[in-house]
Amino acid sequence: MPTFKRVVQQLFRRKTFSGTLEESQQTQLARCLTTTDLIALGVGSTLGAGVYVLTGSVARDKAGPSIVLSFLVAAVASVMAGLCYAEFGSRVPKAGSAYVYSYITLGELWAFVIGWNLILEYVIGTSSVARAWSENVDALIGGKFRNFSLTYLKMETQGFAEYPDFFAFAIILVLTAVLCFGVKESALFSKIFTGVNILIIMFVIVAGSISANVSNWYITEDDIQNYFVAKCNVTNGTNQVTNLTSAATNISTDGKCGSTKNFGTGGFFPYGISGMMSGAATCFFGFVGFDIIATTGEEVKNPQRSIPISVVVSLLIVFVAYFGISIVLTLMVPYYILDAGAPLPMAFGEVGWNWAVYPLAVGATCALSSSLMGGLFPMPRIVYAMAQDGLIFRFLARINQRFKTPLIATILSGLLAGVMVLLFDLEDLVDMMSIGTLLAYTLVAMCVLILRYQPDLTVDTDGPRVSLADLNDMDSNASFMKKLVNPKIKFPTTKSGKLVYSCVMIIGVLSFLLCATLVNFAKLSYSVAVILCCILSALIILMTIIIIRQPQSNKVLTFTVPFVPILPIFSTVCNIYLMCELSTGTWIRFSVWMAIGFLIYGGYGFRNSSEQRRYKKVPVVRSTSFTKGHNLDRELI
Template identity: 65%
Template sequence: MGRQTFYKLLRKKTIENTLSEDTELSRCLTTIDLVALGVGSTLGAGVYVLTGSVAHDKSGPSIIISFLIAAIASIMAGLCYAEFGSRVPKAGSAYIYSYVTVGELWAFVIGWNLILEYVIGTSSVARAWSENIDALTGGKLREFGVSYLPIGFPGLAEYPDFVAFAIIMVLTAVLCFGVKESAIFSKIFTCINLLVILFVIIAGNLSSDVKNWQLSLDDIHSSNITYVETCALNFGQGGFFPFGFSGTLSGAATCFFGFVGFDIIATTGEEVINPQRSIPLSIVISLSVVFVAYLGISSTLTLMVPYYDLNVGAPLPHAFGLIGWHWAVYPLATGATCALSSSLLGGLFPMPRIVYAMAHDGLIFRFLANINQKFKTPVTATFLSGLLAAIMVLLFDLEDLVDMMSIGTLLAYTLVAICVLIIRYKPDKITSKELTIQSHRTYIDICFFPKNASPTKLSSNLVYGCVVAIGCLSFILCATVANLTNVSKAYLVTVCCLTMFLIAILLTIIGCQKQSSVDCTFKAPFVPFLPVLSTMCNIYLMCELSSETWIRFSVWMAIGFVIYGGYGFHNSSARKILNTKELKSNKSDNQHLTDVLL
């Protein structure tokens, strides 16, 4: 009984069913619409805040290297998403990709975490949007809230943020009216944001000075910085790498989250006119545009003013103020508002699609999958998702919850990379002849010198086992590296050398196996190396998260498993399909037995 339950937890959606063109949603999005959604969702508050804090505290001028490293890690994840977007053009993103590849339980885990990611992400951006408006009014909104509407309970917000609540509900209403209308809003906000970024790059470079990338320690000491006696400690040693290459890598880990958001494109599979072409193309274009924007802003900032003079909270207005362009605060405020609006729409847009996909499959309550026949949108899921995010931003202090977004994102990226490996080596069909040939060969031959012309059940299982082993070894390696200060050098060298050696052997075994010949419009390059590198990057970033974040994550997952165990496991559409097949099989066996007896 226990073994049967285990197999039921790993039941899968079949790709053939998933590729069906039938959908209740409206197919109206083009590649340009998807690029606008991807860029708008990704290029949000990060460009106006992240660049300053990373350059000031971690990387200095080498922030451009940090963004390059982060972009490479993000593009690896993006290429994996792009392949699945062309293979499985359905609503649900990483959730549906996991469902067709590794089974129902993992799909639920990913879907449940994506809901958390989008709820907290939306609430956080709405709070930033409200604070941006508050800054333009001279802090009067906060002053009013603290004075007349204080909450005063630990863990809750300082005061109810009705401005953030209102903007979430307004954009939720826009999403309810139709996906095309939402895409129009996104294109407008994104275009304005890109124009402001272009203005910053052009105007900033008029006042750039390459000497700001070549500052010496004496230059730092002779500057007008407060706390001159500790400047060597606070601001590094000058030069292009003032905090060393380790500071650049630390900055890259932070910059990685500046690229989070492109996965919104993968949730639109059932609303795109030509998903097999548009989804992979728009993912690649979006990440490229975002990288160029971050590279341009970060290089411009560090060339305009010394990295140690950058303001962490508002680097762009401060930098333009230092060169005497105080009027620039107005276009920058406009760009920040549009960027936050676009990012907020990008957080709200995918959330109901994930809820819709899970409800449609029966893993959460089915009424959430209802589609409005007039607007062709999941109105119930959209409204309740927006309301949940609005209540979060109204009542809760989000600072302690923001890191939980990272777990959902990184888990999704990891699963998608693993799924690409598994599906690429999935057998097209199984023949008894191939199984017989493999069974008469040694393990060394099967691992390193396979003679089958295409993937078999045996080679597919071998790859699956190698992928699981690589995942475990990567976790050991990354957890060790992430805790350098707590381990001895001998232990570190031993673990790193042993795990990397074993990973290399497993990678070689996977690389020797035959890949599926099934055609799709886009395939991720350098398989199996790219998905494995992507997996290791994501696991390392997860290991960098605090223990408190993992505890909160565990509580969220416990709530999810209660819902899945009490409702989803028994109401799953995949379960009903399997039960129907078993019933037909039993009837066929009984009929055969009756014919024999007669």
Template identity: 45%
Template structure:
């Protein structure tokens, strides 16, 4: 019994960093005794007091508060522990992908069904021919997020994507939230793409699958789909088996489908050049209404807008850009393959930027060709390209477009399934998810168990659930990850090197005891402002790094407030003045961050214009998240609650980083100095 208690209290001792406790046994009772001089906030006489386990048995209220405070601080420190990443560490996965493989993976994941559907729906309802500007604005926002991912790919070339990037910067709890958000996004994305593939294929052959399923196996539930989608399950199972065979084989199949998709899109652009008419970019509403009958005039007035290149003005362009932004989601799957790439520190940044630029060119070319082939107000929102080719007398092009759409959906499905098991494996490898998920097949060098589990979850979701109301979950998860990664880039860029921080902290302590801090204590706020803006540190220090962390949190809060007010109560009279005040405060806080010294560590890629570009990315992502206020946030909260339950019941206790910290803590005294 005593041995069991001794082990328990040794673990408790390691948890309470800075609170060194001696375990003694007397008469079958266990006592804790604080070692002298290990907790500087207590007096020498208090250090000699023995404390019985349990705060209720400590007679002194002050001592009880101090012990409780120490325990709370230790728990919070465990939630905020960061992961140390060594790029030179070996991996259990197979390094076989090159830059070309990653570019194809990124293009295939991003350039999916959106190019066949989104372009037509946005052009008709929001942007008109100015959809090219909407895609350009959306691409700028996506490239900003992509640059942040690219820098982290150079810093931490490991598997995990945004989950890993958050873990090395912001701590374990936020990393788990980010990783779980990614898993929600990937699960919903995989299931929705599989159902879209099934529906598209069924439509091409005349709809017999849906007709048979509705008649013979209806589900008859509002919470479930109209019928079980067995075809989508078969598709998910096939691609799960493909991923289990190996990453090289998956990349080869992705190359085939992506190549067919690119050929079809180039054909569409060539068709736009040959058969398109630029007069469709300058439609005159009066001429159209004069030629229409009285019945059609009512519907045409709404769809025509003001005519011309921007029939719905800049409001329509930006509204369309918000929708087009989601067409660029998918490039982040490149960042999940860090341990399967031959030269990840160079290949990942190049691949992310290259894939986004290729997708931008494709989206611009196809959307421009579409609006040139057919007037924007006549576009079909469900099948814009086949209808457009029929409009110009090329009905045979419908078959090519159908083949391209199925190939695009196949590569999107592969791109959605590829990162999910790798994030699961990375979280299990870190001890935050169940240990059996970290198993790697010795022959194929793939996370086999994580892949199978991910496939089962995606197949079950696609089989039973109606995903129409849950697709926004995919966007929410991606935007949460984008925002966190952008914030982490700012924090890490101004964070001192670990070895240098130890040296500077001692020097800062000496300086604090001599005069500078005395002046700040005397002058208060004015001295702090002078330090932040006029006399910042010349090199990154723990003090300047902490200031940047605080400023980044403030900027995220300001961006959230700005977005909520701008989206929900934009019509109020006081809104412009309030938004101007929030913008001014954001500029002031950004100036504080800008004045701090940056870490000059050499990387193969760095985001330019830090902190401005990451902060703009944070603002855009937050604004887009707020636009989903009517989205399924209750479902998101439910899914996140399940994840947090797993973390606090399992991951918090089994964290690999926590075990390393405890092992390292055995070599430290109460002040963190090595013995």
């Protein structure tokens, strides 16, 4: 019967990866992707329908013209996460993305948590995009498919969709078949649709600039009131509606009279700085999807070079697109009249360019198609990586020798997404993607920080060899506090690495408490909230100073995150803050999903993990050549 301590040690056992060129190149998948392919995949999966919908809803209901700053803040947070992915992609070019990174750095339990949530993220993401794709195409043909389905296939069960969307189910099966035939064919599909989407976005930015009116960024409260007074008077056919205020107008979200809606106070920040930041939390999810690049580590010709470049370039392209669209959209028409579902056609209609609806429809269809591929592509790679490690059923890791793809994992992933889109109403589940994504971003940032301060142990036939600096550290009689703030060592050691690991874990907990306090600041006593924020911030700063004082690894990589440890820590805090902004219901559904995952891991993965056998043979760290008289045998933790 294993002791509690041994069980805990097994839960946090780490995947071994030496980082040698030979091990990096070992794969059963086909290495055929170039940097251009990765950029197309990254942009295509990230720059989806959000650019045609997200800008309108955020500008009208949360940020107004300050949406341009919302996208800037969201881009900064995304770039920080992207840089962390870029370093790990060059350090560990293996399939599995954040799952593999966490397994190597934090241990098996955290790796399963991330992998399980990434599967959920891609399933829901694929299903929601497929349904949006179906609705977009159906709108182009006059809603005939929807009308037929509601007439003959209507489902009236709570929690399920109004009708089974066979159109969306069919497109998922088609793209799943494309994925089965090979990764190169999938990348070609993505490049074509992403290219068309970029051309349409460039058209929107250029055409919208021609019709821009700077006065729409300087709207007054009276302008808003007068607009809706006139609108309600026209709607009612009388002059009875004369006492509207911008804080509580009798306008519903579809522009009709009769319900209350807050449209802010005008100006560049109609909803204040808080509205701009709330908009940034929503806009952040417009950048979700670039992590698809990290899942291709075993299918890229030169992953150490291509992954960092493609992550940074794709995020830059996406930011320019969102930034440009948000600028021209809020300059073309007043923010408060934007249509939340179709802001661009409405805006062009307001300035007399009604014909623009046709290229916009083509652009939206291409964006949804590439985004759908972006959701389907990484899902079987995550399943493949987890199955290969034994955390889920191993038969899912089988590779088709003809197409060099994880065929079984691809087919089952497509069928799972297809069943979801066929039966379920996905609107209540979409926010669960956000938790999984943000948790992955957070742990990748923490992994980069931890790994940067670990000693470089080389592996040979006698077992891992410890560095001279580690021997000096073990022999040192310096006090604990002196080691903490002034470690006189030039290279990271096992002890300094453990210290950084502990500090990073503490920062994670403190950041969650700080962000939860900030999100609920208005609900707490002002003095209590301020004191809590000051104490928690001071402790985070203290942990950061301790990390700064420790020596970093001097291992040469093709790409490294700048400003370590400040940038990864700031990225961690930003991601956790955005997680805390999500609703209580989302957290409850997330907890249920995790409970199901832990049952699977406890019943199968814990006992069948590839590291289980390796863990039973505890490696020995030996060194007999550095210092006379030293002959050390100890466990490598």
